Amino acid sequence: NNMLEKKGYIAVKGMTCSACVNAITQQVSQIKGVEKCEVSLMMSNCEVIYDDNKISIDTIAETIEDCGFDAMILNSCDYVK
Amino acid sequence: MAENHYQFNVVMTCSGCSNAINRVLTKLEPEVSKIDISLEDQTVDVTTSLPYETILEKISKTGKEVKSWKVL
Numbered sequence: 001n002n003m004l005e006k007k008g009y010i011a012v013k014g015m016t017c018s019a020c021v022n023a024i025t026q027q028v029s030q031i032k033g034v035e036k037c038e039v040s041l042m043m044s045n046c047e048v049i050y051d052d053n054k055i056s057i058d059t060i061a062e063t064i065e066d067c068g069f070d071a072m073i074l075n076s077c078d079y080v081k
Numbered sequence: 082m083a084e085n086h087y088q089f090n091v092v093m094t095c096s097g098c099s100n101a102i103n104r105v106l107t108k109l110e111p112e113v114s115k116i117d118i119s120l121e122d123q124t125v126d127v128t129t130s131l132p133y134e135t136i137l138e139k140i141s142k143t144g145k146e147v148k149s150w151k152v153l
Contacts, residue, residue, distance in 0.1 A: 014104075016097030023101070023144030066142040068101025 004052040005035065008076030010061050011045050014069040024067050031055060031063060046071075049079055084114060087133050089125040090148040091140060096120065098145060105139050126153075 015021060021039045024046060028037040033054030038047045048060055057076050064071035093099050099118045102125055106116045115128035127136055133150065140147055
């Protein structure tokens with residue numbers, strides 16, 4: 001198993017309601033290589049678990065930008081289940 | 082270059098949604114010369130030299146549902 005799972009945090013600015021949260025969750029979850037995506041309205045961030053071989057966190061941040069929100073990568077580290 | 086005025090019917094629930102659309106469309110300036118979004122009417126009015134497909138794709142990428150569109 002050469003899957004390299006990582007957990008990353010991206011700060012998201014501009015979300016005001018659950019529809020904003022859903023829009024981001026939906027778009028990010030569709031990306032190949034994204035295992036799990038959790039968006040928090042209260043924390044203004046997005047927690048993603050992704051396969052580093054298939055997708056980079058920059059691409060995930062770009063997808064959030066395309067959703068119309070300001071995205072800033074906070075950190076990313078190896079994810080151990 | 083010739084400009085067209087398109088009107089998109091988009092499902093938006095709050096000002097965060099309309100701001101989001103405004104943001105992605107603003108990035109297309111100067112090809113997009115005018116953006117007018119009405120949360121009440123659920124409409125996005127765009128004056129642009131770009132083909133409607135480009136605008137439609139940009140709006141779709143925000144994760145919002147585009148119900149219909151027309152040329153004005």
